[in-house]
Amino acid sequence: MNNPLKKIIFPTAGLGTRFLPATKASPKEMLTIVDKPLIQYGVEEALASGMNEIIMVTGRGKRAIEDHFDISAELEANLKAAGKNEIYREVSHISRMVEVVYVRQKQALGLGHAVACATHWVGHEAFGVALADELIIAETPVMQQLRQVYEQTGSSVIGLMQVPAHLVSRYGIVKASQEKDGLLRLQDMVEKPQIEEAPSDLAIIGRYIFTPRLLELLADTKPGKQGEIQLTDAIARLAKEEPVYGVIIEGKRFDAGNPLGFLMANVELGRTHHKYGEAFTDFLHQLG
Numbered sequence: 001m002n003n004p005l006k007k008i009i010f011p012t013a014g015l016g017t018r019f020l021p022a023t024k025a026s027p028k029e030m031l032t033i034v035d036k037p038l039i040q041y042g043v044e045e046a047l048a049s050g051m052n053e054i055i056m057v058t059g060r061g062k063r064a065i066e067d068h069f070d071i072s073a074e075l076e077a078n079l080k081a082a083g084k085n086e087i088y089r090e091v092s093h094i095s096r097m098v099e100v101v102y103v104r105q106k107q108a109l110g111l112g113h114a115v116a117c118a119t120h121w122v123g124h125e126a127f128g129v130a131l132a133d134e135l136i137i138a139e140t141p142v143m144q145q146l147r148q149v150y151e152q153t154g155s156s157v158i159g160l161m162q163v164p165a166h167l168v169s170r171y172g173i174v175k176a177s178q179e180k181d182g183l184l185r186l187q188d189m190v191e192k193p194q195i196e197e198a199p200s201d202l203a204i205i206g207r208y209i210f211t212p213r214l215l216e217l218l219a220d221t222k223p224g225k226q227g228e229i230q231l232t233d234a235i236a237r238l239a240k241e242e243p244v245y246g247v248i249i250e251g252k253r254f255d256a257g258n259p260l261g262f263l264m265a266n267v268e269l270g271r272t273h274h275k276y277g278e279a280f281t282d283f284l285h286q287l288g
């Protein structure tokens with residue numbers, strides 16, 4: 001019997017070097033997409049996929065994330081007293097919608113290391129991992145798309161997307177084969193390969209569900225690409241021991257951890273926003 005899959009890890013200790021100088025003194029996870037910080041989109045996706053036990057792996061300078069999901073009694077009292085009911089409801093909802101545990105990654109030793117920092121809080125259960133930089137707008141939340149395959153198979157599942165050849169060196173790239181039942185089973189994967197070494201054009205997009213075995217493998221995974229402990233290397237080992245499936249995700253994905261993707265995400269979510277969408281779309285038309 002599969003466990004109910006409630007836990008999800010958000011690695012948020014990264015230095016945000018792709019977005020300097022904006023991220024010099026503020027966490028990149030708190031960059032605003034229209035009217036909410038990036039991390040909130042990730043947390044809302046997790047909740048919509050039935051995962052409400054959140055483990056944030058943070059580092060120095062990330063206190064604003066904790067404050068964002070905390071209750072701000074003073075702010076709430078002010079908003080209430082001023083009769084600003086709509087925004088009061090929104091602000092109080094954020095702090096009550098999730099239980100979050102914060103774990104500190106003391107050194108930036110890689111994504112695999114960040115995930116391993118949460119081992120104690122995960123225990124012996126399957127769990128999700130989501131990279132908040134990757135903002136994905138989808139009719140069925142992406143973690144839910146993965147969950148469906150997890151519930152069918154009881155195995156680890158990874159979100160994938162086709163990328164153009166010149167971008168494969170930015171991602172973990174998988175080698176996959178089609179199973180009889182239409183599922184994509186992963187044989188192997190390489191972190192950020194050169195195009196000539198890439199086993200396919202299917203990239204890992206920062207949404208994962210793992211069996212607890214992954215954490216055991218991570219514990220003795222050696223530093224790989226860029227001298228970092230790579231999550232991809234541990235998944236490749238897992239795929240040699242037990243089935244790991246891939247799901248080509250349905251949705252619009254933005255790499256909001258760099259300025260260009262961030263701008264695109266703001267335009268896309270701005271023009272469809274319930275409050276600002278109409279005026280913003282008019283503005284875009286005026287630009288021609």
Ligand code: G1P
Pocket residue numbers: 111131134170171172173191192203204205206231232
């Ligand atoms: C990480 C993973 C990589 C994945 C990517 C998705 O890389 O290591 O396998 O394709 O996220 O965004 P990063 O972008 O953190 O260097």
